[in-house]
Amino acid sequence: MRRHQQSSACRNPPAGGGAADGRALPDRGLRAGVPAGRGEPALQGHPRRGPQAARRARGEGGRPCRHRRAGGRYLPPGRRTGRRPHRRRPSQARLLHVALVEGFGRCLADRGCALQRADRAGAVNQPIPAPLRSAAGSTAWQQYSVLIVDDEEGMRSFLHKMLAGRCSLVETAGSAEEGRTLFNRIHFDLIILDISLPGKSGVEWLDELREGGFQGDVILITAFADIDTAIHALRAGAADFILKPFRVDQILNAIRKCFDRARLLRENFVLRREVAELSGGIEGIVGCSDAMNRLCQMIKRVAAMPSTVLLQGESGVGKEVAARALHSMSPRAQRPFVPVNCGAISPELIESELFGHAKGAFTGASEAHHGLFYYARGGTLFLDEIAELPLPMQAKLLRVLEERMIRPVGSTREIPVDIRVVAATNRNLADEVRHGRFRHDLFYRLDVVNIVIPPLRQRREDILPLAGHFAAQLASHLGLPAVPLDDGIAARLQAYDWPGNVRELKNLVERSLILGYFPLDALPEGGVTETVASAAALDAVEKSHILEVLAACGGNKSEAARRLGVSRKTVERKLAQWGA
Template identity: 65%
Template sequence: MTVDLAEYNWQAHSVLVVDDEEGMRNFLERTLARRCGMVQSAADAEHAAALMARLHFDLLILDIALPGKSGIEWLHELREHGYMGDVILVTAFADMETAIDALRGGASDFILKPFRVDQILNSIKRCFERARLARENFVLRRELAGLAADPIGLVGHSPAMEQLRAMVRRIGQMPSTVLLLGESGTGKEVVARALHQTSPRAQRPFVPLNCAAIAAELIESELFGHVKGAFTGATESRNGLFYYAHGGTLFLDEISELPLALQTRLLRVLEERKLRPVGSEREVPVDVRIIAASNRNLAAEVKAGRFREDLYYRLAVVDLSLPPLRSRSEDIPDLMRHFMQQLAVQLGVAPLPLSHEVVSRLQAYAWPGNVRELRNYVERSMILGCFSNTPPGAPAAEVVPLPGELALSLAEVERRHIERVVGDCAGNKTEAARRLGVSRKTLERKFAEWAAAEADDVGRVDRRA
């Protein structure tokens, strides 16, 4: 029987053969060396453990009858210490009890000696395919879980969007890291997905992570994974997002929220292309393109000592600034039609007619929540069956400024709008953040900045007095 290897990228995998028979080790090494990226061998568990301390292996082919520690005993230890790769057990002597013990220990397959070449190759192929499907299923579950916030593509034909499209087409083909900058709600994840889709990695996973949405003490494990017992509550080993993004793209949104210690670890991964799961002593090679995003001025964060300068320059090999919606208001009709087509399927209602009067009114609004706020407005309008005079939470004066407001700065308009929305929500900042299309943390930061500025003003007045 001939095994078709054409559809499997075996070169991306590494295999460790552990067998005390030299002839079997040589046979398997010769068979796999021309197919797999790396093949190593060992005669016993002790030598194999030394190899695994230095190298990462996706698959172990492990003989049960080893000198000293048996293959099954060592397999139990491997699983206890967090090895999550596939293990094929081979033996010349087996009974039902041995087979059950092997499966309980976490063996992926069980093969009797002597075996044919096609038997072992088919078993290896199944292991590699299972690992590939596990990665793809994980990514798919994450995408389905975030379906409501799924990207809509680069919609709009304003000069700013045409220029952005051209940059995406050019940069997408490059392997370099990319830093996306822009206000909340401008569509940074949309652009990140577009960069992924136009890259050679388009058929591999795109894994997004909002660094602001996860507790600081959990981000390290989320990114790099952990072994069993690495910390309180780590009852089993777990792969990190770098593992699931292997061969594809990892999108780190709100990267300015990463703690400084974790910024150091991320920099090392970017430079060495290796990572170490939490609690593990083994380094694992990774092949991931990083796209990062922030709504803060990272250069200013560096000067303030809140972001590592070396990491900033490592991320900003190419940087793209996304325009706010108020600077491309001519795209509002296209965006609204797109949202209505998308939401019509989800809500089970027909799109609403879009009049010139409605468009003109909305184009006069500042949209501090940007495209995300516009989408929320469209969804609310479709649920109610008509376009309201103003976006959610915004009084009519916010759409067409009153004469006394024409001289206000953009920052003052933003503050007034946010305070009005919070007032409309009876002080509920979580609900206000949802209406504005920003995170609760961003809203809290705004109020803290305003309070600090007012305290400075009071201090200056006191000093003058």
């Protein structure tokens, strides 16, 4: 009670300068009855610091007194009972959040177009500025499709109404799972994605989209300004990062920039095709025969389509060159082209090489490894010698082609992949299916577009152009002078049957550059047909050679396959065919 009365007296001193009971107050530098900031300065002196503290308090020089309070009242150390509690300095992220929110609030208030959020069942009404109404409503956006993923029904309705009359297709989803379902069924050029979603967040789904090879743009929207989230989103490949609430012109400008980029990519693709047509051919493909002209026309027609392509032809005809031409003329030209020889990988490692593996999936898997499907995302995967795949692996490849999802070895997580598959083989897959060495369902899945590349002996008019092309290319690469090609050499080149096709011709040209002359002794007179009477004789020579190599290896099929330059499966297939 006494303490309460004393504190009350200190707060309300009498006007005469004494205490509440009439006693005089001791002079401690504070004059009672004179409010702080009025009349004479409250602090006349300091019992221990002397007149210097008083001069600083009156502003007559020196640093200001450290005991000054916000109200202008000065208290010596013994009277600092009214000091405010210490406040922690706000972080940079908090300052950024406050500045962005206040800035957006001022802009919305000034322009009079504040975003009116409705309830979950309602819509969002916001006036569209007149200058943007005509620009966004043009027909330039009619070729694009948009997916809107947001858990707020009002926001979805607002964005859908804003874009429905401008774009060819606008779909909405309330979660990442619903968006994934629509994404797997429909092609979208742009995705407007909210970060805070039920279940999987927008940033997590963005990572999966990029891992799957999605080439379109993604605009992230959020009501929370977090620097780490913004940096993660931009590093993951987001085209823009917009805070809620946003202005209509802000979201429309972001969408316009995305569509402009998509338009430039398409125009670049069209220009590349026009340049190829004006040049009369395709880069890497050389020839003037009718067969090669038909092949070039087929490649130009098929390149723009996302369909799977099966290339068939003898070894050395240039199946990989045709596959690269398909890739370079497709919309995926800016993405990777990944070739893989299925016959050169052992059956035990083929699944890990194609699909990848998780850490600890098998002995020696000390860390996770991405497969070739992952590295080819967004681009083209070229599966050469597809007939060499083991039957169990054929079933897994069929599932990937149908579902566009891969599962690394030892992992339960499925990764979406957006790739184009081009397969090639030097065998007749229809015969392989009849003999049970190739799955019929995989054959039908690959045989969407079948392109047969003719052997070199069926297009002899292409031999000399190819020889000249390889001579100029290899001379520049090796730094050697070109070897003259006279009429006699040209006649011998055209008369030869070239069982190794284009690869054999290229090797001969390279050998001639190194030697300085064409080694015509390697080309028998009249071609191969005079030295080898029939295909049966060729089979006999092949059988004899393989059996000799196998005997020299002590029956080790893997070593024999290594020496022959083929896969173990090829050796086993030949032995089974001969009953050996």
